[in-house]
Amino acid sequence: MSANQEAALQKEYSPQLGQPPGQPNLNLLKTETRTQENPEEDPVLIKIENMSRVYHINRGRKKERFTAIQDFNLEVRQGEFMTIVGPSGCGKSTLLDLLAGLSFPETGHILIGGQEVKGPALDRGFVMQGYALFPWRTISKNVEFGLEIKKTGKAERRRAAQAYLDLVGLTGFENRLPYELSGGMKQRVAIARAFAFEPQVLLMDEPFAAVDAQTRELLQEELLRIWEKTHKTIIFITHSIEEAVFLAQRVAVMTSNPGTIKEIIDIDLPIPRKSGDLKSSPHFNWIVHKVWKSLHNQEDEELRETENPDIENEIDPDTAL
Amino acid sequence: MHITRLKQFYTRSIAIILFFLLWDFSARFGLVDQFILPTVTQVIEAFGRVIGNGTLWGHFSLSMRRTGSGFLVAVVVAIPLGIVMGWFAKAEEYLDPLLQLFRNTSILAMFPVFILAFGLGELSKSAIVFWGCLWAPLINTIAGVKGVDPILIKSARSMGISVLGLFAKVILPACLPEILTGIRLAAGTGVIILVAAEMLGASRGLGYWIFYAQQRYATAEMYAGIVTISLIGVAINFILAKLEKHIVAWKRQMQ
Numbered sequence: 001m002s003a004n005q006e007a008a009l010q011k012e013y014s015p016q017l018g019q020p021p022g023q024p025n026l027n028l029l030k031t032e033t034r035t036q037e038n039p040e041e042d043p044v045l046i047k048i049e050n051m052s053r054v055y056h057i058n059r060g061r062k063k064e065r066f067t068a069i070q071d072f073n074l075e076v077r078q079g080e081f082m083t084i085v086g087p088s089g090c091g092k093s094t095l096l097d098l099l100a101g102l103s104f105p106e107t108g109h110i111l112i113g114g115q116e117v118k119g120p121a122l123d124r125g126f127v128m129q130g131y132a133l134f135p136w137r138t139i140s141k142n143v144e145f146g147l148e149i150k151k152t153g154k155a156e157r158r159r160a161a162q163a164y165l166d167l168v169g170l171t172g173f174e175n176r177l178p179y180e181l182s183g184g185m186k187q188r189v190a191i192a193r194a195f196a197f198e199p200q201v202l203l204m205d206e207p208f209a210a211v212d213a214q215t216r217e218l219l220q221e222e223l224l225r226i227w228e229k230t231h232k233t234i235i236f237i238t239h240s241i242e243e244a245v246f247l248a249q250r251v252a253v254m255t256s257n258p259g260t261i262k263e264i265i266d267i268d269l270p271i272p273r274k275s276g277d278l279k280s281s282p283h284f285n286w287i288v289h290k291v292w293k294s295l296h297n298q299e300d301e302e303l304r305e306t307e308n309p310d311i312e313n314e315i316d317p318d319t320a321l
Numbered sequence: 322m323h324i325t326r327l328k329q330f331y332t333r334s335i336a337i338i339l340f341f342l343l344w345d346f347s348a349r350f351g352l353v354d355q356f357i358l359p360t361v362t363q364v365i366e367a368f369g370r371v372i373g374n375g376t377l378w379g380h381f382s383l384s385m386r387r388t389g390s391g392f393l394v395a396v397v398v399a400i401p402l403g404i405v406m407g408w409f410a411k412a413e414e415y416l417d418p419l420l421q422l423f424r425n426t427s428i429l430a431m432f433p434v435f436i437l438a439f440g441l442g443e444l445s446k447s448a449i450v451f452w453g454c455l456w457a458p459l460i461n462t463i464a465g466v467k468g469v470d471p472i473l474i475k476s477a478r479s480m481g482i483s484v485l486g487l488f489a490k491v492i493l494p495a496c497l498p499e500i501l502t503g504i505r506l507a508a509g510t511g512v513i514i515l516v517a518a519e520m521l522g523a524s525r526g527l528g529y530w531i532f533y534a535q536q537r538y539a540t541a542e543m544y545a546g547i548v549t550i551s552l553i554g555v556a557i558n559f560i561l562a563k564l565e566k567h568i569v570a571w572k573r574q575m576q
Contacts, residue, residue, distance in 0.1 A: 100479045102478060120479050120480065122481055124479070126476065126479035128475070130472045132470075132476035134491070134495075136494045136497070136569070145480065149486065179571065203479075
């Protein structure tokens with residue numbers, strides 16, 4: 001496909017921007033006005049500069065160095081939904097651990113709101129693939145966990161937990177224990193827990209990877225809805241290009257060995273987004289293809305170095321459109 | 322509902338009833354010398370006698386005090402120690418062989434040492450019970466802490482939890498099932514150890530009383546003492562099992 005064709009396609013299916021998002025009606029949830037028309041004008045909240053992360057692995061007597069992340073630069077704006085895709089082992093999860101303050105970079109800086117990350121804190125919420133619910137706590141008590149650490153009063157905790165459980169559609173499940181819930185419901189609890197203590201930033205590490213396809217679509221839509229209501233900054237890691245494109249305002253493509261940002265792709269899809277119509281639209285698929293190609297090129301390079309250079313002739317990316 | 326409960330009672334008690342019937346018949350019809358095995362009614366009579374004149378209560382309460390104190394101190398020491406040892410994997414690696422050595426040394430073999438150290442009084446009995454009760458909760462707590470799902474720890478840490486908070490809100494509740502199992506094992510061991518210790522060197526207590534009854538050929542009283550011991554064991558196990566079921570319902574349901 002020529003550059004001209006691409007431009008034409010993009011023009012033809014380009015959505016109208018500037019639709020005002022539905023204002024939330026939750027008395028308890030803080031809502032902020034969005035500058036949807038010009039997201040570029042939002043201030044930069046997260047700034048990662050020249051960061052690297054090296055692991056020292058003991059292999060017998062020899063100590064090996066493994067560079068997980070190198071020359072990493074990224075800026076995320078306030079209220080932005082950014083997804084990160086990359087091949088497995090590219091350091092995506094390492095990046096989130098660094099952002100969470102669970103580990104520290106070898107060189108470079110991570111700044112959130114101008115402050116260097118010094119360790120884990122409640123200004124960031126972490127949602128993991130494995131739910132990580134405390135099995136002995138009721139659903140409500142699980143959601144209250146961060147607020148307990150924050151030393152919020154009991155009544156206030158109750159109220160916040162209830163509001164966020166309502167928001168994720170789990171009204172009536174407050175006193176259940178995690179084992180009584182399905183995978184999708186558990187992940188909703190984990191999301192409610194991360195939102196409940198009102199962090200500025202949500203870090204999500206493949207949160208929907210373990211649920212079935214249908215539940216996954218539902219959770220994606222709900223996450224977008226919650227994001228629109230709460231206007232949090234979200235960094236979301238995923239294996240799925242489709243998921244990355246559907247959720248994000250910008251998709252960051254990472255390369256591996258060592259992990260670094262290869263390309264950042266703007267997603268100019270309208271908000272709010274609805275899974276069914278959008279995912280079958282040519283514009284959506286055009287963007288998916290663009291991200292796929294960005295990922296594919298790097299895999300090609302790796303392939304060319306190793307074996308079977310013919311394989312790229314067999315898989316023609318353009319025929320996929 | 323009523324029928325099933327009745328049926329369950331039948332299933333659970335028939336073997337015991339048959340056992341006592343067999344016992345009574347063997348004694349009553351001379352299959353076994355009544356001197357060695359008195360009839361069940363004779364044992365019940367003896368039971369009533371020693372309860373009535375307060376003999377049983379005196380020995381019972383003293384034995385319970387000795388077991389209780391040793392057991393409680395053991396649990397209070399074992400749980401924090403187990404948590405620390407389970408958390409610091411390196412420390413555990415160094416200490417585990419020593420632990421295994423202690424644990425596998427017959428507890429009663431240590432009794433002479435405790436008599437030497439603490440004399441023949443109350444302290445040596447409580448101390449031997451403490452020693453015997455220490456290992457099960459300690460080893461179970463260590464295993465429990467080592468088995469806590471790392472993702473729970475990571476999740477709590479990502480919210481900036483303090484070290485103390487992590488232990489109180491994550492580690493301890495997560496390994497509570499293992500700890501309770503350890504406590505249950507320890508309670509059983511405690512009674513066994515005490516009875517043996519009282520038989521070896523004491524002038525009061527249930528163990529002494531059983532031994533003494535045998536020496537003066539009061540076999541009905543001796544059996545009353547033995548039955549008391551087994552009732553204590555069953556009662557402790559019943560209470561602790563109920564408690565366990567209630568506290569760690571989440572764990573049982575998960576499996």
